[in-house]
Amino acid sequence: MSLKFNPLSEPISITDPFEATFNEYMSYDFVTLQYSRNIFSVICSSQVYESYPVVFILREIFENAVDAMIENAKDLEETLNTYKKLNFVYDGGYYKIENEGTISERDLLLFGSRTRKRLTLENCCSIGRYGMGLKHAIILALYKRIPIYILTGNHAYSFGVKYDNEIFHQPIPNWIDENQALPVVFRANVKTDNKTIVYVRAEKVDIRFTYPFDKLIVPSSNVLKIMGRVPVYQNGVLVGFWGIPFTGNLCCVSSDPFGLNVYVNDETLKFLSSILREEYKREIAEDMLKLCEVRQFQYICNFTEDTKKFLEKFPEVLSYMIEKISENMRSDEIVVSNDFRALENKPSLVANVSSYAVELAKMKLKSVKVLIKEEY
Structure with a gap:
């Protein structure tokens, strides 16, 4: 699939949460919003995401933001603390996540494209940069009518659907049939200054997306659990949940593709051995x-x-x-x-x-x- 944008017959202007005029669009003719329903049925096996689909969406955005920043980390301490450089706020009904660096248009929008580099530090690994999880998050946001905007590479991207030969900008009307609606990407020219900024409009949820402690390991009695489950963090970002009664900021863990379960396998235990005083x-x-x-x-x-x-x-x-x-x-x-x-x-x-x-x-x-x- 190539990335080909077409001119909009009527440009779309927004002033909230930033000012931009979208004058181009691209539709995915091979996938409908029904595809996201299938994704959602999987991630809903966890009550966390069934109750808060925005948790899955934001988790994917945080993971990609941190992965973009840690590739050149010099040591374990820098790797585990890079997430603190993220600019993360909730204001005016929007989550805003800002990080240094840009995402290529191909990695952001092309299904099947991903950039994943294993970190050179012993026992450390990246989470999975710009892979299918990010695309799943975008389509899930459309399916759940959650507006999302991405600014990077001197472009702003917004999303919508093509339905019955008509283009709809987000949020998507509820009456549209997901079986027939094709995801659409809108593009505008904006100045981004070598940064990536993501806005997600959603109600605030009481979940810690980044690691909230100074110590690398913290017993579960001091941890805000999510639906009774203990959250686990990799390189400072929430990656899933496990059945061990403590949380930690770990440098390498394995989890399922949807961030439901962190596996207690040899890789995870090996890293724990290096830090568990x-x-x-x-x-x-x-x-x-x-x-x-x-x-x-x-x-x-x-x-x-x-x-x-x-x-x-x-x-x-x-x-x-x-x-x-x-x-x-x-x-x-x-x-x-x-x-x-x-x-x-x-x-x-x-x-x-x-x-x-x-x-x-x-x-x-x-x-x-x-x-x-x-x-x-």
Whole structure:
């Protein structure tokens, strides 16, 4: 597909959120807004995006803005803090995201075009610059009637649809049939001064799109969760959610294409190994115990699959949990089991953790004797 703009018979002028006159347009003749409904059905598997589609749209914009700025980062600290250079405000009903650098027209608008460079820093990677996620966000904005404007490369881009041979500028009338509506891009000449600015008109949502903490790792009790899920950040930008009870600003994670789930895989665990100091492990352990049910002699913990993988990689966290239970129960023997019925009168940790993780934790404990249920 080539990018060919045609003259508008009647130019479109706007004054809010900036002044511009759009005199050219290009339509996507191979895709309708119905395509976005299919995308939305996938991302709606998360209640986060079903309730706030603007979260998906803004997340994609933030990811691309930061990726455009970190390619020349010299070290880990610069990579993880570049996001702080973004100009991000909510004013007059618009989200405004501004960053240094420009987007090529091809990367911005051409389906199938993307620019993704793996960062040269060890254990670091970009999120995915100007790929399909950005195009999905634009079409989803049209489908959900969310106005969006992009200024870059001395052009302003607005969006609309072509329906029944008539051109409609955003916001799209609700009566238009998505099965027949073709997405349209409008183009105007503006001065952008080697910057990219994106405006998204939407109600303000109480979500942290950029990492809000100074520490790289923060226990979940101090984190604003979204529909009960813990957000995860890569290079300072929200990239998805996981089942481990802490958040962090990580340099490389893997997530699904729609930013619903961050995978706790070898790549993610490898980066965590490089930053997870003992103080972080202790804080996480104490926070994890807060999520457990406490009975007279028992801590009963129901861990997610993500947490179980995490504890196998970092058994020190489990050992710190056992130490804390020993202290609270005033016992130097703690039984670890996944069955609470046989341990009602013995200080114990009842949790769905692997025996492998427990054995590793035992090796790190000196002042507390750990008995696996079979030994008790």
